[in-house]
Amino acid sequence: MSIRERLSGNEAISLAIKQINPDVMPAFPITPSTEIPQYVANYIANGKMDTEFIPVESEHSSMSATVGASAAGARALTATSSCGLALMWEELYVAASNRLPLALALVNRALSGPININCDHSDSMGARDTGWIQIYAENNQEVYDNMVQAFRISEHKDVMLPIMICQDGFITSHAVENIELLEDDIVKNFVGEYEPENYLLNPNQPMAVGPYAVSNYYMETKMGQRTAMHNAKQVILDVAKEYEAISGRKYGFFEEYKLEDAEYAVLIIGSAAGTCKDAVDKLRAEGKKVGLLKLRVFRPFPAEEIAAALAHCKSVAIMDRTDSFSGNGGPLGAEVSQAFYNARTSVPAVNYIYGLGGRDIRVEDFEDIYSRLETIAATGQITDQFDYIGLRK
Numbered sequence: 001m002s003i004r005e006r007l008s009g010n011e012a013i014s015l016a017i018k019q020i021n022p023d024v025m026p027a028f029p030i031t032p033s034t035e036i037p038q039y040v041a042n043y044i045a046n047g048k049m050d051t052e053f054i055p056v057e058s059e060h061s062s063m064s065a066t067v068g069a070s071a072a073g074a075r076a077l078t079a080t081s082s083c084g085l086a087l088m089w090e091e092l093y094v095a096a097s098n099r100l101p102l103a104l105a106l107v108n109r110a111l112s113g114p115i116n117i118n119c120d121h122s123d124s125m126g127a128r129d130t131g132w133i134q135i136y137a138e139n140n141q142e143v144y145d146n147m148v149q150a151f152r153i154s155e156h157k158d159v160m161l162p163i164m165i166c167q168d169g170f171i172t173s174h175a176v177e178n179i180e181l182l183e184d185d186i187v188k189n190f191v192g193e194y195e196p197e198n199y200l201l202n203p204n205q206p207m208a209v210g211p212y213a214v215s216n217y218y219m220e221t222k223m224g225q226r227t228a229m230h231n232a233k234q235v236i237l238d239v240a241k242e243y244e245a246i247s248g249r250k251y252g253f254f255e256e257y258k259l260e261d262a263e264y265a266v267l268i269i270g271s272a273a274g275t276c277k278d279a280v281d282k283l284r285a286e287g288k289k290v291g292l293l294k295l296r297v298f299r300p301f302p303a304e305e306i307a308a309a310l311a312h313c314k315s316v317a318i319m320d321r322t323d324s325f326s327g328n329g330g331p332l333g334a335e336v337s338q339a340f341y342n343a344r345t346s347v348p349a350v351n352y353i354y355g356l357g358g359r360d361i362r363v364e365d366f367e368d369i370y371s372r373l374e375t376i377a378a379t380g381q382i383t384d385q386f387d388y389i390g391l392r393k
Helices: 009-020 035-045 059-071 082-087 089-097 122-126 140-154 184-191 215-247 272-285 303-310 331-342 363-379
Strands: 003-008 024-027 052-055 077-080 103-108 133-136 163-168 176-181 254-257 264-269 290-295 297-299 315-320 349-353 386-388
Touching: 003 009, 003 140, 009 035, 009 103, 009 140, 009 163, 009 184, 024 035, 024 059, 035 052, 035 077, 059 077, 059 082, 059 089, 077 082, 082 089, 082 122, 089 215, 103 122, 103 140, 133 140, 133 215, 140 163, 140 176, 140 184, 140 215, 184 215, 254 272, 254 303, 264 272, 264 303, 264 331, 264 363, 272 290, 272 363, 290 303, 303 331, 315 331, 315 363, 331 349, 349 363
Parallel strands: 024 052, 024 077, 077 103, 103 163, 133 163, 264 290, 264 315, 315 349, 349 386
Antiparallel strands: 003 176, 133 297, 254 290
């Protein structure tokens, strides 16, 4: 039986961590993810978890300790945001290249500078090529559900990669919503016990973790990571199907919202999808055939599936909550454009940057975007291939 509760996103992911009850959680506080280790530490102090909590002196140490715990055979995770993730940079690659199935609860926040503590995706998108699985949430329900599924995905024998569970700073992390929780024993049975095959503390199989790789072997390790990331696609779908059976909530690579007959579509990640849905509903009531594709899984990137889902549209807007400063838009825009090219999809697509540093995006902004898409489809002309949405006049 599901349990109705009112929780913030940070509370929701912390409760999921309590139910998972990992072996080790090192952590260092940083806004807006500080509440996650705080809540977990309280659970431990009150005897509701037996996780070993390790307070460390920095985020680099936090990920280092998580890597060490995972390599030793423990189920381990940590949490961070923004500059904390940047300080972990070296260790992100270490975790992925050593095929350690640890987890990171990332509360998305703008990277400096100038200093800003509000939401955008510059932190996680900057880490997009570190070899981590990345899953994003629109709301607090999805934050909870994604965390419960995380270790089932990362620990699968065909994957064995670290996983990043992302949510939007303050917008979901500190906002309270009604959500449905699973009972503790159901989560425990779903996640299961971690039984690693190879780990440092296994006396029957001595091994090294993170040795120097000469040129004759380095490329093969990268190919192994690539194969594991490819395998993760099917594992994510399989775990989601099992999760639907116990929760009634369906997940995949993305959510299609009124997209089946849409002529104009927006592709977006994270909490702003909720605002876009309001715009879709409003425009649908006016007879406009508009829709939304909300991307949940960014790594592994479901390129073929995205291209297929949008192939029938007359025009598409790809929304990035960070700028890659390539002069050609944001990271999502670049990857979707490549997906369209590979699939020989000729749908006109534009890439818009929005919400940097926590800037609001409103229903009216999405209405304007759909209007732009309608003009592009009617005229065949694209005058704003890459543009910022919501700049002050």
